[in-house]
Structure formats: C-alpha cells, structure tokens
Amino acid sequence: xxxxxxxxxxxxxxxxxxxxxxxxxxxxxxxxxEFADRAEIAWRPFQLNPTMPKSGMDxxxxxxxxxxxxxxxxAMEERVAKAGEADGIAFTFERIERTPNTFDAHRxxxxxxxHGKQNDLAEALFHAYFSEGRxxxxxxxxxxxxxxxxxxxxxxxxxxxxxxxxxxxxxEEAAGHRMGIRGVPYFVLNGGHAISGAQPLAIFVSALKExxxxxxxxxxxxxx
Numbered sequence: 001x002x003x004x005x006x007x008x009x010x011x012x013x014x015x016x017x018x019x020x021x022x023x024x025x026x027x028x029x030x031x032x033x034e035f036a037d038r039a040e041i042a043w044r045p046f047q048l049n050p051t052m053p054k055s056g057m058d059x060x061x062x063x064x065x066x067x068x069x070x071x072x073x074x075a076m077e078e079r080v081a082k083a084g085e086a087d088g089i090a091f092t093f094e095r096i097e098r099t100p101n102t103f104d105a106h107r108x109x110x111x112x113x114x115h116g117k118q119n120d121l122a123e124a125l126f127h128a129y130f131s132e133g134r135x136x137x138x139x140x141x142x143x144x145x146x147x148x149x150x151x152x153x154x155x156x157x158x159x160x161x162x163x164x165x166x167x168x169x170x171x172e173e174a175a176g177h178r179m180g181i182r183g184v185p186y187f188v189l190n191g192g193h194a195i196s197g198a199q200p201l202a203i204f205v206s207a208l209k210e211x212x213x214x215x216x217x218x219x220x221x222x223x224x
Contacts, residue, residue, distance in 0.1 A: 011046045011186040020126040022185035022198035024087040029204030045106035056100040100137025107165040124149040
C-alpha cells in the first residue's frame with residue numbers, strides 16, 4: 001500500500017523564536033504520527049519587519065521600542081526561553097547584539113530549496129541566530145552558516161552577490177500576505193489545512209491526521 005505524502009509549507013522568519021519552537025513541535029508531531037519519512041517541507045518567507053535597515057538594528061533598542069520597555073522585553077525573553085527549553089532549544093538572547101534584515105536569509109533558503117537542503121539550512125539559521133548570536137543579516141555570516149551546513153562556499157557567495165531569487169522571494173512573500181497571513185509561524189498542510197502559531201503537539205498531530213485522511217479520500221475518489 002502506497003503511503004500518503006503530506007506537503008507542508010511553513011511561513012516563517014528566521015528571527016522569530018516561535019518559528020524555531022514551531023519547527024521543533026512539528027518535527028515531534030511528524031514522529032508521533034509516523035510521518036517523518038513522508039513529509040515534504042517547504043519554507044516560505046515572511047519578514048516580520050520588511051523595513052528593517054539592511055545593516056539591522058541594535059536588538060535591545062528595537063525590541064524595547066516594539067514591546068514597550070526593558071521589562072516587557074525581558075518578560076518576553078523569559079517566556080520564550082521557558083517554552084524553548086521544554087522543546088530542547090537553548091535560547092541565548094544575551095548573545096544577540098543585532099536584529100538583522102532577513103531578506104538575504106530568505107533568499108538563501110530559496111537557494112537551498114533548489115538543492116534539496118532547505119530544511120537543513122532553516123535549522124542552521126535558527127541555531128546560528130538564537131543559540132550562537134550570529135548576525136545572519138551579514139552576507140559573510142550567511143556564507144559561513146551555509147558552508148557549515150554542507151553548501152559549497154563559493155557557490156553560496158556568488159549567489160548572495162547576485163540578484164538571483166529576489167523576485168521569487170518577493171512573490172512568495174506576497175502570496176502569503178494574499179492568503180491573509182499576519183503572523184508566523186504559519187503551517188499549510190496539503191494546500192488546505194492551516195495551523196497558525198507554535199501550537200501544542202496534539203494540535204499538530206490532529207491536523208496531520210486530518211490532512212492524511214482528506215488526501216486518502218481524494219485518492220480513492222480519483223481511483224474510481
């Protein structure tokens with residue numbers, strides 16, 4: 001019996017801590033629902049701040065303006081760190097100096113998809129930013145992260161120095177906005193079922209099983 005494949009699109013930003021947590025919870029759900037070997041995952045761009053200067057901003061200044069002061073920023077970080085710890089993620093916010101512009105990181109994810117290594121690079125980018133505090137708005141940092149993830153260093157550098165992927169990433173991001181996505185992470189299963197946010201494991205498992213049942217129903221009807 002042929003097993004059903006689940007197509008999963010993840011709208012995300014690489015500086016979104018809940019996107020990293022959502023990735024972990026999805027992975028746990030795929031294992032729990034026995035989908036780990038038959039899920040095809042595609043990462044889609046969603047910039048939390050598309051007007052961020054190319055050089056980025058001081059992280060504390062940016063977040064304290066966004067959340068309403070140092071106390072609110074610290075409370076947010078503590079809440080996220082606690083959630084991350086439960087899912088095996090060690091957030092080291094104190095190591096992050098700048099909030100970057102993430103457009104080139106999204107272009108690099110598009111590049112990685114062309115080579116079948118997009119999910120690996122997404123993991124590497126999250127880890128580089130949230131665990132190591134690296135500036136993933138820097139092209140040289142992106143080249144290094146990609147090389148550490150198994151990409152050809154010079155090919156990556158040439159790609160980032162070109163305009164390749166610019167229009168494609170803009171188009172994918174615009175598609176997400178047309179779908180009504182206003183926050184990330186946002187997961188789309190088989191083009192229909194949607195999960196907004198880093199939901200608990202049970203929610204992911206339930207959505208995966210619903211998507212599987214619907215896909216199997218469509219296949220049966222098509223086979224008549």
